Amino acid sequence: MSDDLYRDIILDHYRSPRNKGTLDPADYSYEDVNPLCGDEIRIDVRVKDDKIDEIAFSGRGCAISQASASILMEMTDGKTLDEVKAITKEDLLEELMVPISPARLKCALLSLKVLKAGIYGVGHDDDE
Amino acid sequence: MSTAIQPSTIDGLAIRKDFPIFQQAPSEGRVPLVFLDSAASSQRPAVVIDTVSDFYARTNANIHRGVYQLSEQATLRYEEARHITAQFINAANPRECIFVRNTTEAINLVASSWGRANLNPGDRILLSVMEHHSNLVPWQLIAEERGAIIDYIPLTGDQRLDMEAFETLLKNEPKLVAVAHVSNAIGTINPIAEIVQKAHAAGALMLVDGAQSVPHMPVDVQALDVDFMAFSGHKMLGPMGSGVLYGKRKLLEAMPPYMSGGSMIRKVTLEKTTFADLPARFEAGTPAVADQVGLGAAMQYLSDLGMETVRQHEVELLDYALEQLLSVPGLTAYGPDNLDERAGVISFTLGDIHAHDVSSILDNQNIAVRAGHHCAQPLMHELGVTATTRASLYIYNTKDDVDRLIAGLHKANKVFGLE
Numbered sequence A: 001m002s003d004d005l006y007r008d009i010i011l012d013h014y015r016s017p018r019n020k021g022t023l024d025p026a027d028y029s030y031e032d033v034n035p036l037c038g039d040e041i042r043i044d045v046r047v048k049d050d051k052i053d054e055i056a057f058s059g060r061g062c063a064i065s066q067a068s069a070s071i072l073m074e075m076t077d078g079k080t081l082d083e084v085k086a087i088t089k090e091d092l093l094e095e096l097m098v099p100i101s102p103a104r105l106k107c108a109l110l111s112l113k114v115l116k117a118g119i120y121g122v123g124h125d126d127d128e
Numbered sequence B: 001m002s003t004a005i006q007p008s009t010i011d012g013l014a015i016r017k018d019f020p021i022f023q024q025a026p027s028e029g030r031v032p033l034v035f036l037d038s039a040a041s042s043q044r045p046a047v048v049i050d051t052v053s054d055f056y057a058r059t060n061a062n063i064h065r066g067v068y069q070l071s072e073q074a075t076l077r078y079e080e081a082r083h084i085t086a087q088f089i090n091a092a093n094p095r096e097c098i099f100v101r102n103t104t105e106a107i108n109l110v111a112s113s114w115g116r117a118n119l120n121p122g123d124r125i126l127l128s129v130m131e132h133h134s135n136l137v138p139w140q141l142i143a144e145e146r147g148a149i150i151d152y153i154p155l156t157g158d159q160r161l162d163m164e165a166f167e168t169l170l171k172n173e174p175k176l177v178a179v180a181h182v183s184n185a186i187g188t189i190n191p192i193a194e195i196v197q198k199a200h201a202a203g204a205l206m207l208v209d210g211a212q213s214v215p216h217m218p219v220d221v222q223a224l225d226v227d228f229m230a231f232s233g234h235k236m237l238g239p240m241g242s243g244v245l246y247g248k249r250k251l252l253e254a255m256p257p258y259m260s261g262g263s264m265i266r267k268v269t270l271e272k273t274t275f276a277d278l279p280a281r282f283e284a285g286t287p288a289v290a291d292q293v294g295l296g297a298a299m300q301y302l303s304d305l306g307m308e309t310v311r312q313h314e315v316e317l318l319d320y321a322l323e324q325l326l327s328v329p330g331l332t333a334y335g336p337d338n339l340d341e342r343a344g345v346i347s348f349t350l351g352d353i354h355a356h357d358v359s360s361i362l363d364n365q366n367i368a369v370r371a372g373h374h375c376a377q378p379l380m381h382e383l384g385v386t387a388t389t390r391a392s393l394y395i396y397n398t399k400d401d402v403d404r405l406i407a408g409l410h411k412a413n414k415v416f417g418l419e
Helices: A008-015 A063-076 A081-085 A089-096 A102-127 B012-016 B046-058 B069-089 B103-118 B137-146 B163-170 B192-201 B249-254 B289-305 B307-325 B355-364 B377-383 B399-415
Strands: A028-034 A039-048 A051-060 B097-100 B124-128 B149-153 B176-180 B205-209 B228-232 B243-247 B265-268 B273-275 B331-334 B345-350 B370-372 B388-392
Touching: A008 A063, A028 A102, A039 A063, A039 A102, A051 A063, A051 A081, A063 A089, A063 A102, A063 B355, A081 A102, A089 A102, A102 B355, B046 B069, B046 B289, B069 B097, B069 B243, B069 B289, B097 B103, B103 B137, B103 B205, B103 B228, B103 B243, B124 B137, B124 B163, B137 B149, B149 B163, B163 B192, B176 B192, B192 B205, B243 B249, B289 B307, B307 B331, B307 B345, B307 B399, B345 B399, B355 B370, B355 B388, B355 B399
Parallel strands: B124 B149, B124 B176, B176 B205, B205 B228
Antiparallel strands: A028 A039, A039 A051, B097 B243, B228 B243, B265 B273, B331 B345, B345 B388, B370 B388
């Protein structure tokens, strides 16, 4: 059995995370934890003309959760809010390019959960 | 307790023949299983699985109800399991052994029943920071409900209970002290006899969480003089859903029911109900009869090996493992170094690799360990970590298992470029 889970893409993003940091002020900040393993992710976003102008994540946790957050930054930077809302779990898992076992799904998907919660919050404000 | 390192008289490989799970062929492409997560839940020998099956096949009926033969046989087997349980922990009377689902339920029973009847605003309870959440959260809830205050015994630098601080906290005159015999997260064996004696001298009752001690070493509730002892069957070769609350008869008899309904009553009218004697008053509804009978078989299996022998086997493996772990770069192990104060639990961090990544890489080599906070978040906070990887030992483990673990950890280091 090879260590498919820890292929170069995961280790690359884990060691050299993209857009790691915080934005202050941000149009929104949202954070959540994975209570099972204590992964923490916070995502800050600045929005301009309905597009993601700047996005950053911070937090700590396993390689899967942190690499997934980094990959999500690449997937979303510059995208419209509608495009971000349309990103599915499957889209993110495909970008990870490694087989994720059921036990690790929560690690892999925490960043998307955080981003969606934040974005829908922003959309909510726009409606009001 | 003798923890001198003598050659184990248990042959882990031979023992494994008794456990069907180790006879299963690994799934395709995987090497044979190394199971190092018995602190979470042990495996079960065929005799336990067969006993449960045999109960359903031959003597299945509800207990304490029917006057027909099957029901009598079922009742007999259930009560026989209670006698075996009483012998196993040396309870003075089988009635002092209440059957529950697990340690968590046992502690909730005491917190709810004893706590509601005895805790008043301003009263104090004394716990420790190394408790499993199951010996923490029930007390927080009842303390909040009753206006009671919880104090916590802190740790020393080498992750033992700070006994000086304990004595100082006893001056707050807690009504009850509740402490784990053995830490599930880091394996510390607490000096429970001394803790009980000092708690009693200060006028407190003593509840011991025995979830990690009763399966692994001789435990004598009378010699320790504990007031309550909680433990789970599934961590000691028994079925999931089996467990025990031991309580001194006088105390249990004075406690109001916890759950109510069928089989725990003496007489019910529409105006008033009187309750059954021990142990039935705390066993409302149809219990996990077959599972408790299975737990009886597990206790007999362990007694045949001898609990001193079980402990000796784990000490020998622990000693070997702790020495081998020194060869792994970046590894930090938690818990006392002294084997007398250490159960077969090895909790560690590996460089800056997250415990879940270590665990996944070990899983790729079919090595089962636990990773996370081990339901002991306050303790993890004390250690300054969010999670550790934990390998825990039992009778069916061998030095080969330890060697596979060590090789797996070197592999993890290599994957993360640390070796």
